[in-house]
Amino acid sequence: MRRLFCCLLLCLLPLIAQAVDAPRPKIGLVLSGGAARGLAHIGVLKALEEQGIKIDAIAGTSMGAVIGGLYASGYKIDELEKLALNIDWQQALSDAPPREDVPFRRKQDDRDFLVKQKLSFRDDGSLGLPLGVIQGQNLALLLESLLAHASDTRDFDKLPIPFRAVATDISTGEKVVFRKGHLPQVIRASMSIPAVFAPVELGGRLLVDGGMTDNIPLDVAREMGVDIAIVVDIGTPLRNRKQLTTVVDVLNQSITLMTRRNSEEQLAALHKDDVLIQPSLASFGVTDFGRAQDMIDAGYRATKILEPRLTQLKPAQALDAELTAARAPSQRTPIITAIKVENDSKVGDDVIRYYIRQHVGEPLDMGRLQTDMGTLYGLDYFEQVQYRVVHKGEDHTLVISARGKRSGTDYLRVGLNLSDDMRGDSAFNLGASYRVNGINRLGAEWLTRAQLGDKQELYSEFYQPLDVGSRYFIAPYAAFEAQNVESILDNDPIAQYRVERYGFGLNVGRQIGNSGEIRFGVGEAWGKADVRIGDQDLPSESFNEGFYQLKYSFDSFDNVYFPHEGKDISLAFRQFEPGLGSDQRYRQWEFKLDKAMSSGPDTLILGGRYGRTLDDANVVTSSFLLGGARQLSGFREDAISGQNISLMRSVYYRRLTPRSYLPLDFPLYIGGSLERGRAWNNDNAFDSGYINAASVFIGFDTPLGPLNFSYGLNDADEQAVYLNLGQTF
Numbered sequence: 001m002r003r004l005f006c007c008l009l010l011c012l013l014p015l016i017a018q019a020v021d022a023p024r025p026k027i028g029l030v031l032s033g034g035a036a037r038g039l040a041h042i043g044v045l046k047a048l049e050e051q052g053i054k055i056d057a058i059a060g061t062s063m064g065a066v067i068g069g070l071y072a073s074g075y076k077i078d079e080l081e082k083l084a085l086n087i088d089w090q091q092a093l094s095d096a097p098p099r100e101d102v103p104f105r106r107k108q109d110d111r112d113f114l115v116k117q118k119l120s121f122r123d124d125g126s127l128g129l130p131l132g133v134i135q136g137q138n139l140a141l142l143l144e145s146l147l148a149h150a151s152d153t154r155d156f157d158k159l160p161i162p163f164r165a166v167a168t169d170i171s172t173g174e175k176v177v178f179r180k181g182h183l184p185q186v187i188r189a190s191m192s193i194p195a196v197f198a199p200v201e202l203g204g205r206l207l208v209d210g211g212m213t214d215n216i217p218l219d220v221a222r223e224m225g226v227d228i229a230i231v232v233d234i235g236t237p238l239r240n241r242k243q244l245t246t247v248v249d250v251l252n253q254s255i256t257l258m259t260r261r262n263s264e265e266q267l268a269a270l271h272k273d274d275v276l277i278q279p280s281l282a283s284f285g286v287t288d289f290g291r292a293q294d295m296i297d298a299g300y301r302a303t304k305i306l307e308p309r310l311t312q313l314k315p316a317q318a319l320d321a322e323l324t325a326a327r328a329p330s331q332r333t334p335i336i337t338a339i340k341v342e343n344d345s346k347v348g349d350d351v352i353r354y355y356i357r358q359h360v361g362e363p364l365d366m367g368r369l370q371t372d373m374g375t376l377y378g379l380d381y382f383e384q385v386q387y388r389v390v391h392k393g394e395d396h397t398l399v400i401s402a403r404g405k406r407s408g409t410d411y412l413r414v415g416l417n418l419s420d421d422m423r424g425d426s427a428f429n430l431g432a433s434y435r436v437n438g439i440n441r442l443g444a445e446w447l448t449r450a451q452l453g454d455k456q457e458l459y460s461e462f463y464q465p466l467d468v469g470s471r472y473f474i475a476p477y478a479a480f481e482a483q484n485v486e487s488i489l490d491n492d493p494i495a496q497y498r499v500e501r502y503g504f505g506l507n508v509g510r511q512i513g514n515s516g517e518i519r520f521g522v523g524e525a526w527g528k529a530d531v532r533i534g535d536q537d538l539p540s541e542s543f544n545e546g547f548y549q550l551k552y553s554f555d556s557f558d559n560v561y562f563p564h565e566g567k568d569i570s571l572a573f574r575q576f577e578p579g580l581g582s583d584q585r586y587r588q589w590e591f592k593l594d595k596a597m598s599s600g601p602d603t604l605i606l607g608g609r610y611g612r613t614l615d616d617a618n619v620v621t622s623s624f625l626l627g628g629a630r631q632l633s634g635f636r637e638d639a640i641s642g643q644n645i646s647l648m649r650s651v652y653y654r655r656l657t658p659r660s661y662l663p664l665d666f667p668l669y670i671g672g673s674l675e676r677g678r679a680w681n682n683d684n685a686f687d688s689g690y691i692n693a694a695s696v697f698i699g700f701d702t703p704l705g706p707l708n709f710s711y712g713l714n715d716a717d718e719q720a721v722y723l724n725l726g727q728t729f
Contacts, residue, residue, distance in 0.1 A: 038063025043299025097374025546580025633712025
């Protein structure tokens with residue numbers, strides 16, 4: 001019996017040895033594209049980890065490349081879930097930095113009568129159009145910050161989990177598979193939806209979304225040598241005839257048709273041992289970033305259902321030491337040993353370096369660097385401003401890459417406002433500005449602003465920074481303006497003057513961070529005031545003005561058109577002196593304040609104006625103006641004039657539309673205001689007394705700019721309708 005057992009054992013030994021030595025099947029994970037729907041991949045990964053499935057390779061397209069790249073580089077599931085839920089997707093999928101990071105001078109561009117959209121022109125005068133609606137500035141910064149620990153891993157096989165990303169060469173239509181390169185840039189290229197995101201130039205190619213050629217890169221995973229593929233398909237389903245109601249629907253359907261065709265080809269190549277996971281996402285759109293948790297849960301449920309099938313891919317194995325090390329937070333904050341600037345823009349390297357506050361010898365400060373990138377991009381010289389960390393042994397070099405705008409850095413902006421007092425008197429203003437940027441390496445610029453209509457204006461200023469950070473500056477200017485000013489006696493208008501003023505001057509000043517500026521200047525002006533309406537026997541007046549002035553401005557509004565938080569403050573003092581050419585000596589000062597506070601969709605703005613003329617002066621030429629929407633509503637614009645004015649107001653509005661998670665967010669507001677103001681002259685010939693006013697309005701932040709329709713009335717029996725495109729408050 002013992003001999004028989006030994007013989008049987010000898011016969012089985014080769015089979016036992018073969019079973020022991022049989023390698024575990026190599027498992028590949030294939031993550032498809034689908035924009036916001038791709039967040040379901042996180043739920044899939046969560047369920048796979050719980051079931052003990054070890055992933056040996058990952059291939060991803062578009063959002064699949066984002067989630068796959070992060071996971072392959074060492075991110076844990078709970079970290080990915082927190083990112084999906086906490087990222088400000090609207091900010092990430094736009095180009096504009098948070099307004100608090102924008103330099104003060106760029107903030108002031110929005111303070112005129114202008115709409116937010118601007119046309120850019122190249123140096124040869126031709127109109128410059130971008131290659132995409134979104135340049136991907138903030139998205140690229142986000143990817144760099146998330147992948148700083150792995151951004152210098154050029155060979156993707158050396159990541160904790162080998163990884164591939166797929167993009168499309170838009171010039172040839174060829175599929176491009178990345179197995180090496182700069183990981184954040186590769187992922188950014190893989191998700192460049194044509195016409196929405198600008199293509200990425202890489203290796204001499206112009207690259208767009210990989211979903212155009214291979215939305216489910218199963219073939220790529222096969223090329224990585226996997227034996228079994230776990231394929232996650234989150235592609236967008238086709239819409240039926242009744243659901244195609246707009247041009248946007250048709251455009252989306254066209255893109256879906258292209259991606260589904262190549263997706264079906266890949267799905268047809270599945271082997272019997274492969275696993276296909278298709279989360280139930282029919283109710284989710286490609287822009288539903290606000291429903292991240294629901295999509296993660298959908299991916300998790302779809303994977304748990306397949307647990308009996310996935311059990312065959314066990315046993316679970318401990319995470320590789322390399323993956324565990326990559327998931328250590330310390331690995332993601334390198335010590336910066338040097339800083340380098342790569343720059344092909346109009347401004348000098350030292351200007352760019354000035355705005356980078358990262359200290360050599362200290363850990364990379366991601367938060368501060370993100371702010372610095374926003375400030376640089378807000379200068380309006382760059383198509384993109386990015387960074388990367390280059391690791392070489394113990395050295396970690398922070399490289400700042402600034403690419404000049406190919407579409408041009410000279411900008412044209414326009415604006416319009418209308419008002420009607422419902423009694424046959426209306427006013428309109430049509431304006432435009434043109435700004436020439438980058439006149440020299442310090443960032444000098446020439447701004448010209450013109451306006452036609454009830455108030456005419458031509459203003460031209462040359463702004464020359466005196467240091468690389470534009471802290472100190474000098475700004476000579478020339479100006480012309482013409483507007484109507486009413487002369488009032490015993491609270492009754494006796495004439496309306498047309499006041500024309502020509503002048504020039506010089507300001508020197510200092511910017512205070514990104515929110516403030518102080519200016520000191522001297523100027524000279526001359527002009528005339530002719531009777532336009534009223535007693536024609538009243539004399540015309542000519543005048544000369546010479547003055548010096550001091551002005552402080554502060555602007556921390558998060559949105560110039562419909563702010564939700566922040567303050568807007570200005571304080572100006574001007575003294576007219578005969579020694580500078582003025583007909584009279586007198587002083588004026590004006591203070592303005594608005595503070596915004598919000599809770600959810602509701603916003604309240606409290607503020608006002610106060611202006612004083614401290615000495616005797618010509619009434620017509622020294623008057624402040626009031627009137628218009630939320631400036632004593634009910635009166636037409638600039639209908640009230642006085643040497644002294646006061647205005648207190650509270651403005652409330654509520655957002656009616658839900659917040660979009662795309663930059664194409666056009667909110668609708670409804671609101672109202674309560675106001676109390678007064679105007680009076682120093683000679684006591686006119687005092688309006690305090691006037692109470694109110695208004696209601698509907699505001700719509702359109703693609704061109706904010707459109708505001710208002711109705712106002714006051715206890716002086718005046719009422720008016722206002723339409724503003726551009727200026728809101």
